[in-house]
Amino acid sequence: MVLTGARTAGARRRPGKARPRPDADKSKPGLVARQAAARLIAAVTESRASLDGLLDPAGGNPAFTGLGDQDRLLVRAILLSALRHLRVIDAAIDALVDTPLPEGAKALRQVLRVAAAQILYLDVPDRAAVDLAVSQADADPRNRRFSGLVNAVLRRLARERDTLLPQLTAVTPRFPDWFENRLAGTYGAAAAEIVARLGEPPAIDLTVKSDAEGWARRLGGIVLPTGSVRLGRPDGPVSGLEGFEEGAWWVQDAAASLPAQLFSRLEGREIVDLCAAPGGKTAQLVLAGARVTACDQSATRLERLRGNLARLGLDVETRLGRAQDLVAPEGFDGVLLDAPCSSTGTVRRHPDIPYTKTPEDIARLAVVQRALLDHAAGLVRPGGELVFSNCSIDPEEGEEMVAGFLADHPGWRIRPVDPARWPGLEGAVTDKGEIRTHPAMLPHADPRLAGLDGFYAVALVRH
Numbered sequence: 001m002v003l004t005g006a007r008t009a010g011a012r013r014r015p016g017k018a019r020p021r022p023d024a025d026k027s028k029p030g031l032v033a034r035q036a037a038a039r040l041i042a043a044v045t046e047s048r049a050s051l052d053g054l055l056d057p058a059g060g061n062p063a064f065t066g067l068g069d070q071d072r073l074l075v076r077a078i079l080l081s082a083l084r085h086l087r088v089i090d091a092a093i094d095a096l097v098d099t100p101l102p103e104g105a106k107a108l109r110q111v112l113r114v115a116a117a118q119i120l121y122l123d124v125p126d127r128a129a130v131d132l133a134v135s136q137a138d139a140d141p142r143n144r145r146f147s148g149l150v151n152a153v154l155r156r157l158a159r160e161r162d163t164l165l166p167q168l169t170a171v172t173p174r175f176p177d178w179f180e181n182r183l184a185g186t187y188g189a190a191a192a193e194i195v196a197r198l199g200e201p202p203a204i205d206l207t208v209k210s211d212a213e214g215w216a217r218r219l220g221g222i223v224l225p226t227g228s229v230r231l232g233r234p235d236g237p238v239s240g241l242e243g244f245e246e247g248a249w250w251v252q253d254a255a256a257s258l259p260a261q262l263f264s265r266l267e268g269r270e271i272v273d274l275c276a277a278p279g280g281k282t283a284q285l286v287l288a289g290a291r292v293t294a295c296d297q298s299a300t301r302l303e304r305l306r307g308n309l310a311r312l313g314l315d316v317e318t319r320l321g322r323a324q325d326l327v328a329p330e331g332f333d334g335v336l337l338d339a340p341c342s343s344t345g346t347v348r349r350h351p352d353i354p355y356t357k358t359p360e361d362i363a364r365l366a367v368v369q370r371a372l373l374d375h376a377a378g379l380v381r382p383g384g385e386l387v388f389s390n391c392s393i394d395p396e397e398g399e400e401m402v403a404g405f406l407a408d409h410p411g412w413r414i415r416p417v418d419p420a421r422w423p424g425l426e427g428a429v430t431d432k433g434e435i436r437t438h439p440a441m442l443p444h445a446d447p448r449l450a451g452l453d454g455f456y457a458v459a460l461v462r463h
């Protein structure tokens with residue numbers, strides 16, 4: 001296919017149209033939301049800001065927190081689509097301009113990305129997406145001279161979408177090269193499917209207090225081998241679903257429910273959850289009858305944990321502070337260390353991660369995890385157990401880090417998981433008996449019901 005496109009120079013303004021006054025455009029419905037989306041994509045891709053932080057209702061970016069509810073939903077949808085498909089979107093933009101966009105025209109690229117995400121992936125009328133992008137360009141002195149180009153490129157994108165999109169999707173890598181190369185190096189032949197699944201939005205999994213079959217029937221879901229109830233992708237917030245108010249269940253990816261299940265016994269035991277917030281695993285431990293101390297270094301996140309446990313009607317003692325500062329001369333029967341990590345296993349719901357994290361971050365976090373694991377081992381009573389986990393898909397933060405720990409602590413060993421424990425997830429148990437999940441696991445005929453977060457978990461005991 002030959003792609004000829006709009007020019008970066010020349011196609012500046014639509015003939016016969018007076019340049020709109022920037023102020024007049026500010027009041028155009030939907031414009032402020034698109035401007036916010038462009039600013040936030042810039043924050044992710046140019047400043048490596050995390051999407052979770054930017055969209056945090058309490059301390060997030062004012063461009064987002066200042067919006068009304070409807071606009072927030074729209075901006076979130078634009079950002080998730082734009083980041084899930086950023087390389088295809090950029091390839092489409094680049095294919096439709098005759099001359100490459102100027103290197104410094106970053107603000108222009110963000111305007112085009114926001115509109116292209118709507119045209120290619122969202123249920124927004126093409127005309128609205130194009131018109132708002134032109135207004136957005138006109139309202140920004142850096143982009144005003146390119147408003148004709150914006151108009152021409154986006155109209156053409158809308159016209160040629162049905163041929164262009166499949167062609168570009170087939171030949172364009174999904175994620176940044178560093179991320180895909182690491183997955184290929186680790187997972188070999190399975191990497192292509194993992195990449196494909198990581199690019200799709202995940203199902204919503206619930207951990208239920210009891211009666212998984214009953215809740216699956218009531219909510220229209222399926223029961224997974226982990227005991228979780230999987231709902232596909234329900235419309236609207238989960239807080240509107242039956243059982244939320246009464247605290248019958250909580251949202252937790254099926255993979256995230258595995259670490260707490262690795263303790264051999266919880267009833268009546270004293271367990272410390274060292275990196276506990278927002279409390280999904282704490283809730284499992286309490287529900288199983290353990291006396292749990294939940295620690296976290298973040299006051300706001302610990303407050304969220306308290307709120308979550310209160311909704312569930314579960315009792316927990318909380319302690320604000322760094323795990324490595326926790327001193328407990330008498331020790332605990334069990335320690336859960338769900339350590340801070342690169343979160344690369346959660347790209348399905350956090351598509352910013354491949355753009356905000358680097359291989360250096362992974363190496364740095366592995367060092368942090370090792371220090372936390374060394375300290376956690378000292379908190380375990382003789383005969384007790386230590387579960388280490390995180391939501392990284394990278395062995396440097398999992399298998400390799402734990403191998404280093406075991407080499408330096410000859411008194412410790414892995415208590416292997418029985419591969420038959422979760423039928424359908426046999427492939428998630430490594431040769432050494434650790435848990436390693438990734439999004440190509442738990443396939444399902446309906447892709448909305450398939451997959452798992454990438455997770456690592458291991459149960460460690462003293463000889």
Ligand SMILES: C[S@@+](CC[C@H](N)C(=O)[O-])C[C@H]1O[C@@H](n2cnc3c(N)ncnc32)[C@H](O)[C@@H]1O
Pocket residue numbers: 274275276277278279280281282295296297298301321322323324338339340341
């Ligand atoms: C992956 S999240 C934990 C998720 C949690 N276990 C759950 O299941 O809901 C990691 C948590 O560790 C906390 N954290 C990070 N470094 C820490 C440290 N050195 N000491 C204590 N908490 C820490 C973060 O504030 C964050 O809440």
